[in-house]
Amino acid sequence: MILVTGASGTVGKAVLNEVARSGAKHKAMYRSADEAVKAPTGTQTVITDFAKKETLAATLRDVDSVYLVCSPIPDLVQLESNMIEACLAAGVKHIVLNSALGAGDYAKSFPSWHRKVEDKLKSTGLPFTILRPNSFHQNVVTYFAPSIRAQGVFYSSMGNAKTSYLDVRDIAAVAAKALAGGEHSGKTYELNGPEPLTYAALAEKISKHAGRPVQYADIPAEARRNAMLDQGMPAWQVDALLDLQDYYTSGNGGTVDQLLPTLLGRQPITMDRFLAEFAGEFRSQAASA
């Protein structure tokens, strides 16, 4: 039996869909009943929280493999460590951990938190597979679509840095294979997408697919910091995002290699395919009405 945690989240939901489609025996973990009702038909659900340590043994009953993911929050290290300890106690045979690009060599921001969990997992001796993905295609909708819809512009401080975006559905396909263990056991996979894109090149692609002019506005990092704080984002998150941006602007986000296509056994989903599918997200409400 496979347990998919974070089943309401961006990547966890995609992993659940992939596992459910595969026909493997599985259950999905949620924190709220409102989200659990959205599980695919036939998926057994369990509602709990990594913080509620006393509930985790029941959640893990009959479970052999766990896909472990948590939101990028400061408590991530403690929360995922709780689950790893519960897995060890419950005799789970394999954990697929959703980490992040940079966990191998960047001692700041989200990657440093993920690295602590990776080290914790390895210290237990539990069989594992670690996935360290680059930025998700889905971030483009989450973070850039609102100002694109309103103003035809998205803002950041990435300069000419490149990012090899990948689709969470491709991460999910790799996770589903890794949950079976086998050749993937003991492996750490750094997952990059098929094309290194500057934000200016990304703006051109969004324009093409949305059928309207879209521009990327490069702003100083301090202006970005102030804009995020003005929007009400907590200081820890603003610091983590800007530190992560330093990692990408230092040239670490634009790698393209053959690992993802090899693991998938097909070509990965491109940014063009993603944008064609979600083009409506970038049109103004008036234009799409």
Ligand SMILES: NC(=O)c1ccc[n+]([C@@H]2O[C@H](COP(=O)([O-])OP(=O)(O)OC[C@H]3O[C@@H](n4cnc5c(N)ncnc54)[C@H](OP(=O)(O)O)[C@@H]3O)[C@@H](O)[C@H]2O)c1
């Ligand atoms: N975005 C990227 O480009 C990117 C790239 C590389 C790596 N990552 C990493 O990928 C991970 C997942 O990202 P995402 O965008 O899928 O995050 P997400 O949408 O926030 O999903 C996180 C999931 O974790 C669950 N969760 C949060 N706190 C929990 C708790 N205390 N107990 C149990 N479950 C809990 C959430 O449940 P609720 O819905 O109830 O909150 C949600 O289902 C993050 O750790 C991030 O650092 C992201």
